[in-house]
Amino acid sequence: MEQSALWDRYKKYLYLNNTLGIYIDISRMNFSDNYFEEIKPKIETAFKDMESLEKGAIANPDEKRMVGHFWLRNPSLAPKPEIREEISETILKIKEFSSKIHKGEILSSTGKMFKRVLLVGIGGSALGPQFVANALQDNDTKLQISFLDNTDPDGFDRLFAKIKDELDQTIVLVISKSGGTKETSNGMEETKEIFSKTNLTFSKHFVAITGKYSKLHKLALQEDWLEIFPLWDFVGGRTSETSAVGLLPAALQGIDIDELLRGAKECDEQTRRNDICQNPAAILALMWYYFTQGVGGKEMVIIPYNDRLQLFSKYLQQLIMESLGKEKDLNDNIVNQGIAVYGNKGSTDQHSYVQQLLDGPDNYFITFMEVLKKRSKTSIILEDKVTSGDYLHAFLLGTRNALTKKQKQSITITVDEITPYSIGVLIALYERAVGLYASLVNINAYHQPSVESGKKIATLTINLQKDLLSFLDNNRGKKYTPLEIATEIGQNTEIETIFKTLQHLTANMNFNVEKDNHEDVFSTKYFIKAN
Numbered sequence: 077m078e079q080s081a082l083w084d085r086y087k088k089y090l091y092l093n094n095t096l097g098i099y100i101d102i103s104r105m106n107f108s109d110n111y112f113e114e115i116k117p118k119i120e121t122a123f124k125d126m127e128s129l130e131k132g133a134i135a136n137p138d139e140k141r142m143v144g145h146f147w148l149r150n151p152s153l154a155p156k157p158e159i160r161e162e163i164s165e166t167i168l169k170i171k172e173f174s175s176k177i178h179k180g181e182i183l184s185s186t187g188k189m190f191k192r193v194l195l196v197g198i199g200g201s202a203l204g205p206q207f208v209a210n211a212l213q214d215n216d217t218k219l220q221i222s223f224l225d226n227t228d229p230d231g232f233d234r235l236f237a238k239i240k241d242e243l244d245q246t247i248v249l250v251i252s253k254s255g256g257t258k259e260t261s262n263g264m265e266e267t268k269e270i271f272s273k274t275n276l277t278f279s280k281h282f283v284a285i286t287g288k289y290s291k292l293h294k295l296a297l298q299e300d301w302l303e304i305f306p307l308w309d310f311v312g313g314r315t316s317e318t319s320a321v322g323l324l325p326a327a328l329q330g331i332d333i334d335e336l337l338r339g340a341k342e343c344d345e346q347t348r349r350n351d352i353c354q355n356p357a358a359i360l361a362l363m364w365y366y367f368t369q370g371v372g373g374k375e376m377v378i379i380p381y382n383d384r385l386q387l388f389s390k391y392l393q394q395l396i397m398e399s400l401g402k403e404k405d406l407n408d409n410i411v412n413q414g415i416a417v418y419g420n421k422g423s424t425d426q427h428s429y430v431q432q433l434l435d436g437p438d439n440y441f442i443t444f445m446e447v448l449k450k451r452s453k454t455s456i457i458l459e460d461k462v463t464s465g466d467y468l469h470a471f472l473l474g475t476r477n478a479l480t481k482k483q484k485q486s487i488t489i490t491v492d493e494i495t496p497y498s499i500g501v502l503i504a505l506y507e508r509a510v511g512l513y514a515s516l517v518n519i520n521a522y523h524q525p526s527v528e529s530g531k532k533i534a535t536l537t538i539n540l541q542k543d544l545l546s547f548l549d550n551n552r553g554k555k556y557t558p559l560e561i562a563t564e565i566g567q568n569t570e571i572e573t574i575f576k577t578l579q580h581l582t583a584n585m586n587f588n589v590e591k592d593n594h595e596d597v598f599s600t601k602y603f604i605k606a607n
């Protein structure tokens with residue numbers, strides 16, 4: 077397309093909203109001029125689905141629960157008075173608690189002011205807070221934040237070494253909606269252990285954010301933790317950033333959570349509109365639908381030209397892939413839906429995978445994210461009439477044009493600046509786009525039926541490890557090949573898991589499993605020394 081024709085298309089399709097401080101340019105997606113007209117009946121159904129969701133319909137049939145993350149930023153919309161009250165009370169409690177921490181009205185177990193937050197959580201209980209912290213935390217932050225979002229012992233050690241001198245001034249947020257996620261409970265136990273080794277009363281540092289009556293809730297009550305904040309059934313992990321999951325860590329860092337909530341609320345108001353061209357979430361969902369032809373299997377590359385948005389793609393990866401990656405549609409047909417999401421930041425990505433985007437397979441569309449205000453002060457002039465921010469701007473336009481020249485499609489989202497408000501807008505925008513897209517392709521965006529399968533196999537592996545350790549322990553001094561062990565414990569079909577578990581155990585001396593190396597790795601014998 078000629079440059080002048082592109083400009084006409086740009087003007088024709090630019091979505092611009094001064095209240096939200098956002099522009100969405102879809103002119104470089106190749107949909108036809110009658111696309112919106114043709115798709116109208118479908119998107120109208122999606123609008124209706126979303127409306128009933130917001131009114132409290134049971135939108136998650138397998139889990140039999142409502143989906144109400146929208147109510148978190150506008151409690152008056154919640155279908156029941158008790159929900160409205162609980163949401164409002166929780167926001168108030170978060171603000172009061174954080175203010176007491178900041179003012180030193182709540183002190184650590186050693187009577188010191190809290191300086192650090194350690195967030196222990198995974199998936200939806202970490203990705204939103206990580207994204208928001210990276211986007212909004214500055215040097216004048218009230219409390220520095222770190223994260224434990226795995227069960228990697230080396231990860232634990234590295235972080236504990238980093239914060240050990242300020243452990244007595246660290247507040248620990250253990251976040252788990254279900255209250256039973258293994259990675260999180262392991263992180264919690266390891267953190268407790270570090271506190272007790274340092275002779276600190278952990279309960280005066282620990283705060284739980286979890287569902288009522290969960291295992292974590294009971295534990296926090298029983299151990300008399302500093303505070304407990306609720307999570308509700310109607311908030312899914314990946315849409316929990318505007319619940320206590322996101323708000324408490326943000327408030328502790330000193331981020332203006334009222335502004336974050338206002339951004340999300342005002343974006344919800346705009347994305348509730350039934351006119352496609354006035355609804356930014358519908359515009360996004362329809363672009364995705366146009367590109368995937370409603371059958372998925374494509375890639376969405378998110379490239380923000382702004383370091384603060386670097387974790388946005390990681391956050392969206394869960395929001396989009398866990399919501400849209402589904403085997404079956406709502407009528408039980410096998411559909412294998414999904415859009416793969418990846419990206420990092422510009423212009424960094426230009427020096428990495430953009431080469432493949434330009435020359436490789438044509439199975440993706442890009443979402444460029446542009447932030448107009450590059451800095452809060454004036455920049456040094458690097459060369460005649462040019463600053464570093466001008467280069468950031470030029471690289472975005474350069475890559476975008478280079479891709480257009482190769483017939484690659486892209487959306488560009490522009491925000492005025494990165495503030496708690498604009499971050500709230502972006503979160504709500506994508507939450508709603510995901511919901512609308514799910515309706516368009518007739519899937520349930522609010523469950524994750526297959527996530528459990530990996531966890532179940534992990535449990536079987538742990539049980540197998542226990543059995544083989546008991547066997548070696550009961551036969552101390554005797555040496556066995558993996559196959560002999562498998563036969564002895566009656567688990568011949570699990571020989572590969574046994575082999576890999578023995579390798580793992582000998583690399584880690586926790587249970588004193590040793591091996592006699594043999595040329596043929598499968599004939600190596602394993603044992604526990606006799607006392």
Ligand SMILES: O=P(O)(O)OC[C@H]1O[C@H](O)[C@H](O)[C@@H](O)[C@@H]1O
Binds near residue numbers: 199
């Ligand atoms: O908050 P939790 O209950 O600990 O859950 C943490 C994560 O666990 C699972 O993997 C789910 O698939 C995610 O959606 C969830 O965010």
